[in-house]
Amino acid sequence: MARKHKFDTVAIHAGQAFDPTTGAVIPPIYQTSTFVQESIGELRGGYEYSRGGNPTRTALETLLAALEGGKHGLSFASGLAAEDTLLRAILSPGDHIVLGNDVYGGTHRLIERVHGPWGVRNTTVEMSDLRAVEQAIIPGETKVLWVETPSNPLMKISDIAELADIGHRAGLVVVVDNTFASPALQHPLAHGADVVVHSTTKYLGGHSDVLGGALIINDDELAEKARFLQFAAGPVSAPLDAWLTIRGIKTLSVRMDRHCSNAQAIAEHLDRHPAISAVYYPGLPGHPGHELAKQQMSGFGGMISIAFAGGAKAARKFAESMTLFQLAESLGGVESLVNYPSEMTHASVRGTALEVPDNVVRLSVGIEDIADLIDDLDRALPRK
Structure with a gap:
């Protein structure tokens, strides 16, 4: 989009140029696993294999970044797949996470029972108590401050700007799960967060007919690590799922x-x-x-x-x-x-x-x- 538009316009048009071949207003679903190459190593539009990239997923990722005002959007098969990819892009055995005491149960299960046995530790804390958050951070070991606001299910509201300031003073990556609010109501990156996480299954898809997840990241190096894992481990959204999510976002x-x-x-x-x-x-x-x-x-x-x-x-x-x-x-x-x-x-x-x-x-x-x-x-x- 050549100039900055308002949110409602972005939701309909970002990443959604009409099909240049037919003039179709809605870009097609590229329901394909692979792409014919011009010659060995010479790709058409940069696409080789749909795990590595697909035009429909690219359209969604462009849209996701635009909605949150971020540089990089990545689309996944589920919200937990997005979270898992992000955690592996940041953490190593021995690292520590601080997260709210009212986060989605699946997030805590992923951190505690999947990453825990690999040596990642976590502390849950009341996010409205900024002093308690500061005390929960272990210098040199805590790497992530995980914020969910509004929280699931008790609807706690956390101060993104204050928590981002606390996290950055300690050298942490500040992650905000924006699923409950959606980018129609809240923009965590504008308040200082480093990464936004979504279960796009929820408000972004909006019709209970698709699974998906997303990361929106401003840091180039972290985005590159996450994108490598997206390709190497393969938790990507399928073309039809990406297209359905795009369709849902238009009426968000x-x-x-x-x-x-x-x-x-x-x-x-x-x-x-x-x-x-x-x-x-x-x-x-x-x-x-x-x-x-x-x-x-x-x-x-x-x-x-x-x-x-x-x-x-x-x-x-x-x-x-x-x-x-x-x-x-x-x-x-x-x-x-x-x-x-x-x-x-x-x-x-x-x-x-x-x-x-x-x-x-x-x-x-x-x-x-x-x-x-x-x-x-x-x-x-x-x-x-």
Whole structure:
């Protein structure tokens, strides 16, 4: 794109030049494993084999970098594949990671149970306690500060700029998982982060029909290491998956507007219900991260978690009683979902410092009519 455009324009046009052969407005899916060479070692457009590069994936990677305001975008088969590649690009046995005490269970499982046996250690800490973060850093050994904001599932808001400053003073790579906010609402690189991670399965894809992950990196050397691992280990997104993600991104901004407005209405509705002891949503003035979220986000997102006064029994019954809110893992699609983290997305962290209380239910608020969603919730809630 020749000049700087606004976010909504970038989401539709970055990396999306029309097909020069036919004039097709939407670039085609290059559903191929390999590419014919002009001669030995003389490649057409730089493409040789789809694990190393594919025009559809290139289009997505260009778009991802543009959305986050970064230099390098890399697309992967899943969010965890992206995370694993990044960790291996940075860490060696004996290194140490500091991460939040409310991160996605799969992230903690990857670090603790996959990288742990190879000698990578980790410490979980309350990211809102900046002093505790500083104390958790081991000089010469800690290499990564891993931030997730809003966090999954308790919707904690972390100060990206302050944490980036702490991390950089200690020589760390500061990584922000921006999945819950999406680049429509938050730009971690602009607040000082070094790397942004996404599960593109969620809001970027937006339709619950594709798996994917992404890294957006500004540092050339780190990007080169990650891209080598992307090629050498092969955790790449397939052409159709990349194309579906591109298609989803084109409507990201308008979808996020509805996700945010629906979630705000639902959070305010639930906040008054006597059966609910807590509503975790940064759009509520009583949320401890409300003011910070207003500063570093342009909207509060579509994710809500709620705690039931009646404990696990009440939470489980609620999660199993709705119709429009379907009981399923994942989030960020156009349809509303309900999840019981203790035994679903965060089952792997039970018994650890990251254990999710068993009276908590997580809602991924979709873009359906708000009156229908509230009616569905009211039918499942305990009677007042």
